[in-house]
Amino acid sequence: MNTAAKLGSYVLGLAVVFGGALGMGKAVGPVGAPATEDHSAMAAPAASAGHGEHTAQQAKSDTPGGLQVSENGYTLNPLTTTIEPGEPTDYRFTVTGPDGKPVTDYQVEHDKKLHFIVVSRDLGSFQHLHPTQAGDGVWSVKLTFPTAGTYRAFADFAPTGGSALTLGTDVLVAGDYEPKELPNVSRTAEVDGYEVALDGELTPGQASKLTLKVSKDGKPVTDLQPYLGAYGHLVALRARDLAYLHVHPDGEPGDGKTKAGPEIVFYAEVPSNGDYRLFLDFQHDGEVRTADFTLGAGGRPASPAPTPSGHGDDNHGDDSH
Ligand SMILES: [Cu+2]
Incomplete structure (x- = not known):
């Protein structure tokens, strides 16, 4: 399955679920189309209960x-x-x-x-x-x-x-x-004598290109082995709530254009600003290894530090007396 299709089904899965989650919270209620047919108490018509359809409300869900x-x-x-x-x-x-x-x-x-x-x-x-x-x-x-x-x-x-x-x-x-602190933001990872360098930025809500370059002893690795049908598997987890994203590379082994390294290209779409941990599985010399990174998305944390009050040009002026 290519990245677009994977993302598509990912989004669809989430969209369908949103109605179900609402339904669970309130036993009976005119919420949007229920995700499953077994909530017979639901008042909503079942016309759009199929997995392939969702309402505008559900489509906007970004859980x-x-x-x-x-x-x-x-x-x-x-x-x-x-x-x-x-x-x-x-x-x-x-x-x-x-x-x-x-x-x-x-x-x-x-x-x-x-x-x-x-x-x-x-x-x-x-x-x-x-x-x-x-x-x-x-x-x-x-x-x-x-x-x-x-x-x-x-x-x-x-x-x-x-x-x-x-x-x-x-x-x-x-x-x-x-508990340990989240590892510092880092674009290079070392594992078993391999070095993996990460290039690219995570932009929330956009398919963001990430390039991971694998080297060993300072030399680019050009004979990565396919692992589970891909040269790499990338899992992104949002710090604090562990929102999960599994991303597959752009291109597959044997498609005639994807090289076996040293670079593996991914398009990852993260749901928000904040810090993410990225874990790359790759295989070389018959062994699967994991390189890990910490990367900020959107250039700032999800919860910016509170700003001191009383500054700036808020409408706090008393010129109306
Ligand atoms: Cu797996």
Whole structure:
């Protein structure tokens, strides 16, 4: 799927969900078209309940992915609740569909039916995993939560016959925990002797070109290996609320024009100003590695520092007496 199509289904998925979320908040009410047909109490006519249509109100929704545990009738249900830091865990979960049953049929996207991203809430640790289906709609993945603390797990998938969705849930790992500051803004990352340089700016609401250049020992890497159908996978997470964006590169291996490095080009559209953590997965010499960056979008933080009052030319003048 190309970037435009991916973004398209991403936006559509969000747009459809918005009606559903409203519906959940108020048991009955003339909200816009409900996202799912099982809310029979809804007063709204069901004519536009199909996934392919949405109202103007819904279309304006810009809720990013990954912020909700339940969306569009689909819910992420963790089955593993006791987790020890630093020990391998068989983490299990289901995704239930609008009928309340675990979903068993998924579309394959980038070689996998479901992509599972686990990050610490302070965005210091990142894992991109691929759970296996253990039967009856149960997903299972072996992973280690490196330290105690709060994590966010994202399931990125498209049910057969449905739109692509990213659901998110918190994961709590017991123990002493010291939150870390967000890493400073940085356009270079080093991992296992590789250096990755990031060029480009994130402009909210616009597909922003990002170029990531991979070098090793000072030499450009020109023989990157395809990983899950692409030379790179980029996940962007907004600092503080962990709004999720999964971006694929411009061009695919074997399309006759995309080179195997050293540059990987992405078009990322972030939803707002603020700081983002970017995690690039790339494969070389048979191993997948992750380079991470911190980048500000829109040139300023989402919540600008309060300005001192009493300055500027606000309408505080007393010339009306
Ligand atoms: Cu994946």
